Amino acid sequence: MIWIAPPEKDSDSATLEKRLWDAADQLRANSGLTAQQYSQPVLGLIFLRFAEVRFAACRAKLEKKAAGGRRGSRLDDAAAYHAEGVLFLAPNARFDHLLGLPEGGNIGKALNEAMRDVEKQNPQLSGVLPKTYELFSSPLLKELLKKVSEIPATLDYDAFGRIYEYFLGEFARTEGQKGGEFFTPSPLVRFLVEVLEPYHGRVLDPACGSGGMFVQSARFVAEHRKNPSSELSIHGQEKVDATVALCRMNLAVHGIEGDIRKAITYYEDLHQTTGRFDFVLANPPFNVNAVDKERLTAEVGVGRRFPFGLPRADNANYLWIQLFCSALGPKGRAGFVMANSASDARASEQDIRQKLIEDHGVDVMVAVGPNMFYTVTLPCTLWFLDRDKKNTPRADKVLFIDARHIYRQIDRAHRDWPPEQIAFLANIVRLYRGEGPDFTLGGDAAKAKLQEIFGKKLAYKDVLGLCKVATTKEISAQGWSLNPGRYVGVAPGEEVSDEDFKEKLEALNEEFEVLTGQAHDLEKAIAKNVAEILGT
Secondary structure, rough: OOOEEOOOHHHHHOHHHHHHHHHHHHHOOOOOOOOHHHHHHHHHHHHHHHHHHHHHHHHHHHHEEEEEEOOOOOOOOOOHHOOOOOOOHHHHHHHHHHHEEEOOHHHHHHHHHHHHHHHHOHHHOOOOOOOHHHHHHHHHHHHHHHHHHHHOOOOOHHHHHHHHHHHHHHHHHHHHHHHOOOOOHHHHHHHHHHHHHOOOEEEEEEOOOOOHHHHHHHHHHOOOOHHHHHHEEEEEEOOOOOHHHHHHHHHHOOOOOOOEEEEEOOOOOOOOOOEEEEEEOHHHHHHHHOOOOHHHHHOOOOOOOOOOOOOOOOHHHHHHHHHHHOOEEEEEEEEEEEHHHHOOOOOOHHHHHHHHOOOOOEEEEEEEOOOOOOOOOOOEEEEEEEEHHHOOOOOEEEEEEOOOOOOEEOOOEEEEEEHHHEEEEEEHHHHHHHHOOOOOHHHHHHHHHHHHHOOOOOOOOOOOOOOOEEEHHHHHHHHOOOOOOHOOOOOOOOOOOOOHEEEEEEEHHHHHHHHHHHHHHHHHHHHHHHHHOOOO
């Protein structure tokens, strides 16, 4: 199915987020700093502005209480702010003080001290905030403070969060491949969340980056008129210190608390994840090699982190997939981004995939077209697992969706999904599950498209070129492939385009590189064995 949504109107380019970014990026261009040096301190200022707005609102309430009561004032009592879920800011960490600093003074030093004081007064932020402002010239910092102070105090918390996310995304673009390590485009994350429906429970992302999975989960709960703080328990692991800090700042900007820890997830399970989580969301690094599998052998087996065994291939895709699966409780659901090659991988990886399918864990597979990420052009596949599926009529079935030709073109090199496309795709899954549709996201536009394809009564059916429900027997006949293209087919009137050919060629090349690596490993093993036999 082809559905190319119209691009955003030009008026959108005048949004507050873009105006702020353009100003900040222009200042960076004239600073001599790299995007990596610049990004966290700028995000730190946006965070501080957000904290100041919440602090000022809480202070105003405390002033009213103090004026009308007999008890002493608690205006400067950090505990009074913490009780309201608000960060306490000492006088030297408030924007009016920072804006008043003379340009000839050492503003970088003052900002570093302000960030240290914020951490001191709010221990949950210990070691999180940036303190590299002395890399910046005082005139540059003065301009940045002015620009960030233009964020209106009247903005709601979600709008602040969108500004922070916008800057995260733009820094991901400018930092190139490194940026992709911490940021997954929000339309993909929102789709994962819409399918999983994390209304209540424990949420895990063992490769959490800057925390976008958590933010979108909380937003989903809030949009359904519940309080994310009381409904969700958030847990994450991330291997890079700086990214852990980004995540914790991101959660704080959105008013969310979470237990985010630094760890290399293959080897460290700091949250004791096996069987404990209701929802797992992740975008792990693809095709990682050189994982030391000898360190994992004790974790292999039923009821452990790698229940289906270790793949022989020097590729971590099926380590990640098992980590996600094993973390789920009896009714848990997982949604994650994965390299296309994992859907068709051969040998020991195919054996693991077969066990996963026969265990009735795989629920939905969605093919996504190229250019959805800022840092790589390759297409990807979204996997959805459901541990409770075995107790439903879907036990022996998997839904395949081909969404490669559903997108909105942002610019020549990038695509996304607008809300109506996200909702359309998520509601296909709901119809397949026998659930009613949800148009909280996407509204009338999503409903109209869904009725156009599935009829006014909205009942699931296979649609050539879009979606197909396949049985375990059919999947077995396809060599246990989980590639949606093998099942969905091509709709009448549609042809295999040059783009389809390019995608297939890229996927084949990706698989070829993996197989080449395996061949080199085998060659070394044979040479070693021959040498041992010959005694050389």
